[in-house]
Amino acid sequence: MVQYCRKCGKELSDDAEFCDGCGFQLDENLKNNTQVVKQDSENKNEFVKKLPLILAIIGIIVSIAEGLGTPMIMGWNDILIAMGVGIVGGLIGILLMEKLDEPLIAAVEFIATGALIYVFIARFGEISTVLFIIAAILALYFKGHYTHKKKLWAIPILTVVLIFGILIAGGAFYQINAENSIEVSNITQDIKSNGYGYYNGKVYGDIFVGANFDYLKVTIDFYDDQGKILYSTIGWNQVHPDSGKTYKFEGMYYKEKQPIKAEIKVSDSANSETPLYSENITLTTESGV
Incomplete structure (x- = not known):
């Protein structure tokens, strides 16, 4: 295949790399393009290695x-x-x-x-x-x-x-x-049988916060005579409760089964397995009829 010099137009053989008329390097652009592609590839590889x-x-x-x-x-x-x-x-x-x-x-x-x-x-x-x-x-x-x-x-x-x-x-x-900064007092129970096959009422009291906490909650668990939890409720919770202040908590109950015991727990996180305070009280059910 005959090729022509892109600079002076002289006819050259198909395997010529230089023009024998003006000395123009025929594959210069090709080499430049190859170098650019190679550089781009190296840059991409360098970026990937930095990932x-x-x-x-x-x-x-x-x-x-x-x-x-x-x-x-x-x-x-x-x-x-x-x-x-x-x-x-x-x-x-x-x-x-x-x-x-x-x-x-x-x-x-x-x-x-x-x-x-x-x-x-x-x-x-x-x-x-x-x-x-x-x-x-x-x-x-x-x-x-x-x-x-x-x-x-x-x-x-x-x-x-x-x-x-x-x-x-x-x-x-x-x-x-x-544990030394929490005091629970004045625990009171008021559980009654309403005569229609249900027991309802509440357990309530006071909690004194004596230190700075990010979060506190009081949970009341109601148990039957076999130690099985019948109902669990949050009686009080607050983010950043005030240190030195007393708060009221209250846990309501309304179920068909009679609760025998209630456990009051104070925790400092939503998923804490070790309460800061825990107390069990025996419930005395009164007739509300």
């Missing part, structure tokens, strides 16, 4: 936002710990991945960070948890799964141990202080 870092940074930011958006009923201490874990754990993972070239240990740190966030604030930390786990997977995929210094494995282990150590110690101190 673990980008996701880890986003995970840190999101963990802070999620902590600030978590309802107070989850407990302010747990919220603060979750935010601290997101910041510190995320930064340690980035340091291990980018500066110390330890992608495997960094991945474990990211996974531990995400798991700890979920432990403390559950579904309110789902997005940051997922981001840290994806960052860990991509770190292993793009940067490898090797370890240079085995001693650095102590970092993710110490992260988990330290967090739970702080949680246990702080929780024990808080529990003792909180």
Whole structure:
């Protein structure tokens, strides 16, 4: 195939790379285009390799936002710990991945960070948890799964141990202080049989709050003669109750079965399994007919 010089127009052989008339390089544009495509490909690969870092940074930011958006009923201490874990754990993972070239240990740190966030604030930390786990997977995929210094494995282990150590110690101190700051008094019962096969009435009293709490609630559980819960109700709850103030609580009952016992519990979070205060009272049913 005959080709012509794009600069001077001279007829050239089909395999010519230079014009023998003016010296023009015939494939210069092709080489330039090839270099541009190659550069674009390298830039894209470089961006893709930065994804673990980008996701880890986003995970840190999101963990802070999620902590600030978590309802107070989850407990302010747990919220603060979750935010601290997101910041510190995320930064340690980035340091291990980018500066110390330890992608495997960094991945474990990211996974531990995400798991700890979920432990403390559950579904309110789902997005940051997922981001840290994806960052860990991509770190292993793009940067490898090797370890240079085995001693650095102590970092993710110490992260988990330290967090739970702080949680246990702080929780024990808080529990003792909180229990001593709650006083329940003037408990009164008024349960009657209405003569139509139903029992109705209420258990009520006072609760004194002697310290600052993010959230408090009073729950009243009504039991039958076999210890089975017939009905459970919240008699009072409040976010940031005033310290030094006495509040009224009241638990209503209306069921077919006669309640034999009532348990009054005071908790400082929506899902607390260890109440700050608990008291059982025997119920005396009167005829309301």
